[in-house]
Every structure is written in structure tokens, then in C-alpha cells.
Amino acid sequence: MVMGLILGTLQLQEKSQQEAGLFRELSIAKQRIQLRFANNTDLMQSMGREFIGSNNYDKAKNNFTAEAETLVHANHEIIQILWIDEKEQKQLSIPPSNIKLDWLRTPNNSPIVSEALKKAIDLSAATNRAAFSKYLTITIPGDELVGKEIRDVFWQTVPQFSGNEIRGMVAVLYSTQGILDIIPGELKGQYRFTLITDEDKVLAISSDKNIPKRAFSNQTSLDLGVLSPNLSLRIDTYPPPTNLSFRMLIGVVLGLSAFVVWSLWSVLKQMQVRQEAEANLRAETNFRSAMENSTPVGIRAHDMNKMITYVNPAFCDMTGLSADELIGQKPPFVFWPEADKDALNEKINRALEGSMGEEKKAGIEGSIVHRNGTIIQTRTFISPLINEKGKQTGWVTSLIDISEPKKIRQELAAAQDRFVTVLEGLDASVSVVSNETGELLFANRFYRDTFGADARGHFDLVGIDAVAPPINSELESEEIQLLNESTGISKWYEVRRRFIPWVDGHLAQLLIATDITVRIEADDLMRQHEERMQFTSRLTTMGEMASSLAHELNQPLAAISNYCMGVAKRLQGHMDPSVQNDILPALEKASSQAHRAGTIIQRIKGFVKRSEPQRSSCDINDIINDATGLVEIEANRHRLSIRSHVEENLPKVDIDPVLILQVLVNLLKNSLDSMREAYPISSRWSAPPVTISADLETSTFPAMLRIQVRDTGAGITENVLERMFEPFFSTKNDGMGMGLNICRSIIESHQGRLWAKNQMDEEQIKLIGCTFTILLPLEITDSGASA
Structure with missing residues (x-):
């Protein structure tokens, strides 16, 4: 059996070697054909480029004709080469149709050849690539030899481009029988090559000689191009004759088999002698075996x-x-x-x-x-x-x-499994991490589903990157918030932890995390409701305070104004003219400011009651001058300065001058406060001034009046910048948090906008101040007034 297996293996190995050699020769033939078609396509591209790129048509035509004739004579697979212009008209034919190509004009062949050429041209024009036609079976009457060589043909069209436009095409008529001439003669002498289609139709064959039934065959697809039809190349060979060495090997195998049979017969004789000796020993060992078999050891x-x-x-x-x-x-x-x-x-x-x-x-x-x-x-x-x-x-x-201790350990393991089952069913995360190595020792299902199979989630819940040494063994509890990076959902957990001895004797940290997101969200919603109630209550109280203050302050301010005007009238004509020129303007200004203060209080009172601003056509330059004049005294007191810049010929705007003046005064004071914090008193005289400017914002339609208050202070942090316009939010110890909120409300009541933006130093990447921008419409619409 072994010898037979060896012979079969050798025969299979020989067959495998023949099949491998057959595949190698088939691959060589396939590469030769593919390389020939690739070279032909490149030559067609080169010939076409020279033809359409030449300024001399006759010279280009002669060069194209010479190269095409050389190519036709050198390649037996090429029957004819055509130059087709951009109107799909045949301009050149190599060789001419009247030279050994009369069969192309026969009634049977001409329509199908022309139709196949037309389809290949259309396919190339649609895809901008070289294309192939289907295989055509033609008949050549009267010439059996030529008809055998040229029986199945097909077209290849190669488009020629100038820029992005097709200026013409080179069409090549191939013979399938000529393709087999590309294969080296020594290969065709040893093997039979056949070109077949997908439907197993034979297009060309290298030899008509039949092959025996034991011949080896292989087949591969010829990929001639991107738009080429399916074409396969099959190779058939003849098995080598049985040689003398193989026959000698069979003889040796038969001889060795006979020797093995003789050896087995000899061994059988020796076994008979041995059995007699074993019978004597069996009686002696039975007693010993009985004793050994009776013991449980x-x-x-x-x-x-x-x-x-x-x-x-x-x-x-x-x-x-x-x-x-x-x-x-x-x-x-x-x-x-x-x-x-x-x-x-x-x-x-x-x-x-x-x-x-x-x-x-x-x-x-x-x-x-x-x-x-x-x-x-x-x-x-x-x-x-x-x-x-x-x-x-x-x-x-x-x-x-x-094994009895093993049974006890199994019972303990079963108890542990029951305990783990209980932990797996909990709706809370349970994890244990080694205090020495940080390795995850245990994690229940909730932990694995939520945080994965590593210790990263445990450390995220603890808030550190490693297990800290224990301070005490008491159960610690805290609430933490974690953000799931994959889903972007933030959840709250109640985390309880303590240190416990693990089964190996080392210290470990036990952590139990319960999802309390619903409870936290409910508490947060309740807190927001309470804050809204407090905010509403404070706004109501503030409105009442504003009304009360307006009522209480109007009378003292009116008295101050009356006293100032009375003193001015009594002083007129009773004082030295030089003194009178100094005192009377001051008294008049004091009376005017008292009157203005009363007007501001009345406007704030009306604003709190949601009344409309008292608009009038105003010059913004006058309002900015009044604002800088009111704040300039405080600026000089703190060794700071204010600079204003108003663009010329600005149109008048329909605004409430008192309320807008109050807004600008508030913004200028805030900028001065920021400068005071950024510059020490010793260096304030060299500090840049606070600037207030007014111009037209033409990037919007319609254009709007833009007022900007800019300082070079410390700027505003991002968290403050987000909340600075909220009611009752203030960064000042004595502030109420209503100034900027009222300012934005005043601007919005004028259908305008107010916002703040930090200024950055791009080189040093730091804040260098803040700019408040106000946009006011030049004309108030009816919808805005009613709002």
C-alpha cells in the first residue's frame, strides 16, 4: 500500500509539474499578446498626435502612411489601418482597399464591417478611450489560403485629442488568426493555442492536429483593453511518453513489496516461538496482577x-x-x-x-x-x-x-458564580481595580456595556489616572458627571468606593456607580424654575423701586433746578461782570443737569413700564460730545483720557437722545473701569485713550449707524462674555448687574444691536482690550415702532 501510494504521489507530482509548466507557457503567450496590443495602441496614439499636430498636411499624410505601412508589414495580425477625421469620414487607408482587400467590398462583408467600425467609433467618442468592436466572421471567396487566415476579424479605434476635443481616430482591423502569430514559434510547436469567445466559439487555432484524451489544457482571459470584448486563450498539450526510468521504478516497487511479504512471514514464525515463552510468563504474572488490580491506588x-x-x-x-x-x-x-x-x-x-x-x-x-x-x-x-x-x-x-478539597473549592466557586450572577443583574456599575497594578479585576455587565472591558471607565469615575493609596476603609460617596465621547451625551453617576482585600491578598478598590442622570436633570429643572421665579420677582421689585425712585427724586431735582435759576436771576445786575460771567454759567449748567437727571429718571421709569422711546431727529455728534463731556471729569480724575471720532456728514437718526446718551455714558464708564484695572496709577498718563467713534456700516442693507467704544484694558473672559448681558449678572462687588442689560434693551427698543468683542494681539496671542459695538437703523420702520 505504501509503495502504491508513493507511485500515485509521483504520478500526481509529475502531472502537477506539467500543469504548472503549461500555465507558465500560457502566461508567456498571454503577456506577448497583451504587450503587442499595448505597443500597437501607443503607436496609434503617437501617429495620430503627429498627424493632427502637424501644420503641413501633405507631409503629415506621407509620414502617417509610411509608419502605418511599416506597422502593417511588421505585424501579421493587422489587416488594415484607417485614418478617420472628426466628421467620421475615412481619409487614409493603409493598405488601400483595392490591394488584396477586395473582400472588404463584397456585398456580404462590407455592411457588417462598416457597421462594426461605426459602433467602435461611437463607443470611443462616448468614452474618450480606445474601443473594440465585436468579432466578425467574414467569407473570402476564391482564395482558400487567405480565407483561412482572415476568417474572424474585429476593429480597434483609438481617439486622437487636441485639447479636450476629438480631432480624429485611428482604426485598426485585426485578424484573430494573426493574433496567434504573435506567440513564439517554439511554443506553437509544442502546444496548440486556440482563441475562443465566452460562448466557446473558436475564432482561431494554431494547429488542426487533434490532441489525445490525456492532453492537459488551460485557459485564460485576454484583457486587451478597458473596452475590449471578452476573449480567452486556451492551450493544449500532449502528455510525455512513458520513459524507462518510470518502468524501472515500478519494478523496484514490486520487488520491495515481495521482500516485505517474505519478511512478514518470517516475523510470523518468530511470533509463534515468542507466544510459547509468553504463556509461561503469563502464569507467573497473574498473581501479581490480581494483587495490583484489587487496590484503589x-x-x-x-x-x-x-x-x-x-x-x-x-x-x-x-x-x-x-x-x-x-x-x-x-x-x-x-x-x-x-x-x-x-x-x-x-x-x-x-x-x-x-x-x-x-x-x-x-x-x-x-x-x-x-x-x-x-x-x-x-x-x-x-x-x-x-x-x-x-x-x-x-x-x-x-x-x-x-480530590476532596477540589470538591470544596468547586462548591465555593458555585457560590461565587451565584454572587456574580446577582452582580451582573444590577442596574449599577460594579468594578474592582488592583491597587498595585491598576488592572481591572472584576466588572459586571452594566460596567462593560457602559465603559468597555478596560479600567479606563473606573479611573474616569474616580477622577484620577491611577488608584490612590487608601486613606481609610470607609465607604466614600460622591456625584460626578461624565461625557460619552462617542455619543456626546453627558451622564451623572453617584459613585461609592472603598478599598477591600482581593482574593490574592492584595488591596483592591471597589467602585459602585449608579446612573442618577434622571434625578439630576429633574433637580436642575426644578432649580431653573426657582431661578426664573426669583428673576421675575426681582424684576418686579426693580420696577417698583424704579417707579418709587422716580417719584421721590423728581421733587428734589426740581427744587435744585428752581433754586439754581432763582439764584442766577437775583445775581444778575448785582455782581461784578467778571464774577457774573464765571458764576452764572455754572448755575445754569447745574440747573440743566438737574433737569436732565429728572428726564433720565422719567425715561428709565417709562422704559421699565415698557413705554416707547421718545424719538426725535438727532445729530449723533452732539450726543457723543455730551457723553464724553459727562464722563471726562471722572476720566481726568483717574488720569485717563477719552478721544472721540465722528465721521463727517453723518445723517441724523430718529432716536431718543436721553436714553442713547445714558447707554454711551454707561459703556464709557465700563471702559474706564477696565483701563483702571489694566494700568497702575503711575502709568495711566501714558495709557492709550478710550475711543468712541461713529460712522456708517455699509455692509448691511440698508446701511446703519455704527457707534464703537474701544478700550485697551484686560479684555473680558469667555465665561463673562457669554453672560454679561444677563440681568443681575455683575463682576463688580457693588454692581447690581442691570447696566448692560438695560443698555441692550434700550438699543433693541430702537431696533438696533449691541454686542462686545475682545481684541487679540496676534503676535503675542493675548487680549489687548474690548470693543462694544452699537448698530442703529437710520430709519425706524412701523413694525419696529409697534414692537
């Missing part, structure tokens, strides 16, 4: 090479293996656990070498694996085996089953 014997030579039934029951499977094994044994093989192998080597010392008396603790996978814990005792001559011939080992 597993016994096995080893020779001096540590190979098992004997096992009793008790040992077979321990391992679940038969005696035949056990006898002959050497360490490491198959019944040893895979993980303990190295350790057990070291122990038995030390025991057999006699280096165990006192440990030998206590036995060797280990474990064996039953065939069904059960692990049995054992204790092994080893003693030398001495023959009748007093010479040691091996060892005898006895094994005692000590």
Missing part, C-alpha cells in the same frame, strides 16, 4: 528512560485512558494539565534522580486530567524497581486521589 511503572511500562486498572480509571494508550508515554504525559506540565516534569525528574530529600517521604502533590476533562488532585510516591540481579531497572509510582 493507581500504580504505574517506568523504565530507566522514564517511559511508562505498566499501569494498573485503578490508574486507568483515574485518567480515563486505556493501558495501551498510557504505556510508552514519556514525560510530559498527556494526562498532566497543560498549565502544570513544566512544574510536574521538574518534580518527577528530581524524584527519579533521588534529589527530593525529605520531600520524597511526603510524596509529590500534583494533578492529572481525566479523559472527560475532570482534574483529579493526587499525591504520588516513587520507589526504585530492582530486578533479580539487584540492578535497578526502573521505578514504580503509586498515586492516591486527594
Whole structure:
């Protein structure tokens, strides 16, 4: 059987080598054909570019004709080359149709050849690539030799571009029989090549000679281009004749087989003699076997090479293996656990070498694996085996089953599994991380579904990158918020943690995290409702205070104004003219400011009551001058300055001058406060001034009046910039947080906009001040007035 298998293998190997050689030759032929078509396409592109790129048509035509004739004579697969202009008209034909190509004009061939050429031209024009036509079967009457060589033909069209436009095409008529001439002659002498289509239609064949049934064949697809039709190349070969060496090999195999049969017959004779000797020994060993089989202790014997030579039934029951499977094994044994093989192998080597010392008396603790996978814990005792001559011939080992502790551990494991099942069913995350290594020791289902299978989620809940040393063993509880980076959803967790001793004796951190997002959201919603109620209450109180203050302050301000005017009238005509020129203007200004203060209070009172601004056509230059005049005294007191710039010929705007003046005064004071914080008092005289400017914003339609208050202070932080216009929000210790909110409300009541933007130093990347921008419409619409 072995010899027969060898012969079959050799024959298969020889067949495989022949098939590999056949595939290699087929690949060579395929590469030659593909390379020829690629070269032809490149030549067509080059010829077409020279033709359409030349300024001399006659010279270009002669060059194209010469190159095409050379190509037709050099390549047997090319029948004809045509130059077709951009109107799809044939301009050149190489060779001319009247030279050995009369069959192209026959009634049977001309329509199908022209139609195939037309379809190839349309396909090239649509795809801007070289395209192929379908295969055409033509007939050439009167010339059997030419008809055999030119039976199946097809067109290839190569578009020629000038810029992005097609200026013409080169069309090539190929013969399928000529394609086989591309294959080297030595290959065609050894193999038969056939061109076939997808429908197994034979287009061309290199030889008409039939091949025997045992011939090897292979087939591959010819990819001639992107838009080429499917064409396959098949190769057939003849098997080599049976040689003398193969016959000699068969003879040698038959001889060896006869020798094996004779050897088996000799061995059978020797076995008969041996059986007689074994019968005598069997009687002597039966008594010993009866004693060994009656004990529950597993016994096995080893020779001096540590190979098992004997096992009793008790040992077979321990391992679940038969005696035949056990006898002959050497360490490491198959019944040893895979993980303990190295350790057990070291122990038995030390025991057999006699280096165990006192440990030998206590036995060797280990474990064996039953065939069904059960692990049995054992204790092994080893003693030398001495023959009748007093010479040691091996060892005898006895094994005692000590698996009872294993049963106890299994019960503990079952209890642990029940406990883990309970933890897996909790709707809270439970995780344990080693305090020494940071390794995730345990994680329940909720933790794995929420944070994954690593310790990263545990550390995120703790808020640190590693487990901190324990301060105490008490249960610590806190609430934290985590953002899920994959979903972008933020959740709140109530985290309870404590340090516990793990099963290996090392300290570990237990963490229980409960999702309290719903509760936090409910608390936050309740807090927002309370804040809205407080905000509404404070706004109501402020409105009442504004009304009360307006009522209380109007009378003192009116009295001040009357007193100032009365004093001015009494002083007129009773004082020195020089003194009168100094005192009377001051008294008039004081009376005017008292009157203005009363007007401001009345406007604020009306604004709180949601009344409309009292608009009038105003010059913004006058309002800016009044604002800078009111704030300039405070600026000089703090060693700061204010500079105004108003664009010339600004149109008048329909606004409430008192309210807009109050807004500009508020913004200028805020800018002065920012400058005071940014510059110490010793360097304020050199500080840049606070600037207020007015111009037209033409980027909007219609154009609007733009007022900007700019300072070079410390700027505004992002968190303050987001909330600075909210009611009752202030960064000043004595501020009420209503100034900027009222300013924005005043501007919005004028259908305008107010915002703030920090100025950045691009080189040093730092804040260099802030700019408040006001946009006011030049004309107030009716919809805006009613709003």
C-alpha cells in the first residue's frame, strides 16, 4: 500500500509539474499578446498626435502612411489601418482597399464591417478611450489560403485629442488568426493555442492536429483593453511518453513489496516461538496482577528512560485512558494539565534522580486530567524497581486521589458564580481595580456595556489616572458627571468606593456607580424654575423701586433746578461782570443737569413700564460730545483720557437722545473701569485713550449707524462674555448687574444691536482690550415702532 501510494504521489507530482509548466507557457503567450496590443495602441496614439499636430498636411499624410505601412508589414495580425477625421469620414487607408482587400467590398462583408467600425467609433467618442468592436466572421471567396487566415476579424479605434476635443481616430482591423502569430514559434510547436469567445466559439487555432484524451489544457482571459470584448486563450498539450526510468521504478516497487511479504512471514514464525515463552510468563504474572488490580491506588511503572511500562486498572480509571494508550508515554504525559506540565516534569525528574530529600517521604502533590476533562488532585510516591540481579531497572509510582478539597473549592466557586450572577443583574456599575497594578479585576455587565472591558471607565469615575493609596476603609460617596465621547451625551453617576482585600491578598478598590442622570436633570429643572421665579420677582421689585425712585427724586431735582435759576436771576445786575460771567454759567449748567437727571429718571421709569422711546431727529455728534463731556471729569480724575471720532456728514437718526446718551455714558464708564484695572496709577498718563467713534456700516442693507467704544484694558473672559448681558449678572462687588442689560434693551427698543468683542494681539496671542459695538437703523420702520 505504501509503495502504491508513493507511485500515485509521483504520478500526481509529475502531472502537477506539467500543469504548472503549461500555465507558465500560457502566461508567456498571454503577456506577448497583451504587450503587442499595448505597443500597437501607443503607436496609434503617437501617429495620430503627429498627424493632427502637424501644420503641413501633405507631409503629415506621407509620414502617417509610411509608419502605418511599416506597422502593417511588421505585424501579421493587422489587416488594415484607417485614418478617420472628426466628421467620421475615412481619409487614409493603409493598405488601400483595392490591394488584396477586395473582400472588404463584397456585398456580404462590407455592411457588417462598416457597421462594426461605426459602433467602435461611437463607443470611443462616448468614452474618450480606445474601443473594440465585436468579432466578425467574414467569407473570402476564391482564395482558400487567405480565407483561412482572415476568417474572424474585429476593429480597434483609438481617439486622437487636441485639447479636450476629438480631432480624429485611428482604426485598426485585426485578424484573430494573426493574433496567434504573435506567440513564439517554439511554443506553437509544442502546444496548440486556440482563441475562443465566452460562448466557446473558436475564432482561431494554431494547429488542426487533434490532441489525445490525456492532453492537459488551460485557459485564460485576454484583457486587451478597458473596452475590449471578452476573449480567452486556451492551450493544449500532449502528455510525455512513458520513459524507462518510470518502468524501472515500478519494478523496484514490486520487488520491495515481495521482500516485505517474505519478511512478514518470517516475523510470523518468530511470533509463534515468542507466544510459547509468553504463556509461561503469563502464569507467573497473574498473581501479581490480581494483587495490583484489587487496590484503589493507581500504580504505574517506568523504565530507566522514564517511559511508562505498566499501569494498573485503578490508574486507568483515574485518567480515563486505556493501558495501551498510557504505556510508552514519556514525560510530559498527556494526562498532566497543560498549565502544570513544566512544574510536574521538574518534580518527577528530581524524584527519579533521588534529589527530593525529605520531600520524597511526603510524596509529590500534583494533578492529572481525566479523559472527560475532570482534574483529579493526587499525591504520588516513587520507589526504585530492582530486578533479580539487584540492578535497578526502573521505578514504580503509586498515586492516591486527594480530590476532596477540589470538591470544596468547586462548591465555593458555585457560590461565587451565584454572587456574580446577582452582580451582573444590577442596574449599577460594579468594578474592582488592583491597587498595585491598576488592572481591572472584576466588572459586571452594566460596567462593560457602559465603559468597555478596560479600567479606563473606573479611573474616569474616580477622577484620577491611577488608584490612590487608601486613606481609610470607609465607604466614600460622591456625584460626578461624565461625557460619552462617542455619543456626546453627558451622564451623572453617584459613585461609592472603598478599598477591600482581593482574593490574592492584595488591596483592591471597589467602585459602585449608579446612573442618577434622571434625578439630576429633574433637580436642575426644578432649580431653573426657582431661578426664573426669583428673576421675575426681582424684576418686579426693580420696577417698583424704579417707579418709587422716580417719584421721590423728581421733587428734589426740581427744587435744585428752581433754586439754581432763582439764584442766577437775583445775581444778575448785582455782581461784578467778571464774577457774573464765571458764576452764572455754572448755575445754569447745574440747573440743566438737574433737569436732565429728572428726564433720565422719567425715561428709565417709562422704559421699565415698557413705554416707547421718545424719538426725535438727532445729530449723533452732539450726543457723543455730551457723553464724553459727562464722563471726562471722572476720566481726568483717574488720569485717563477719552478721544472721540465722528465721521463727517453723518445723517441724523430718529432716536431718543436721553436714553442713547445714558447707554454711551454707561459703556464709557465700563471702559474706564477696565483701563483702571489694566494700568497702575503711575502709568495711566501714558495709557492709550478710550475711543468712541461713529460712522456708517455699509455692509448691511440698508446701511446703519455704527457707534464703537474701544478700550485697551484686560479684555473680558469667555465665561463673562457669554453672560454679561444677563440681568443681575455683575463682576463688580457693588454692581447690581442691570447696566448692560438695560443698555441692550434700550438699543433693541430702537431696533438696533449691541454686542462686545475682545481684541487679540496676534503676535503675542493675548487680549489687548474690548470693543462694544452699537448698530442703529437710520430709519425706524412701523413694525419696529409697534414692537
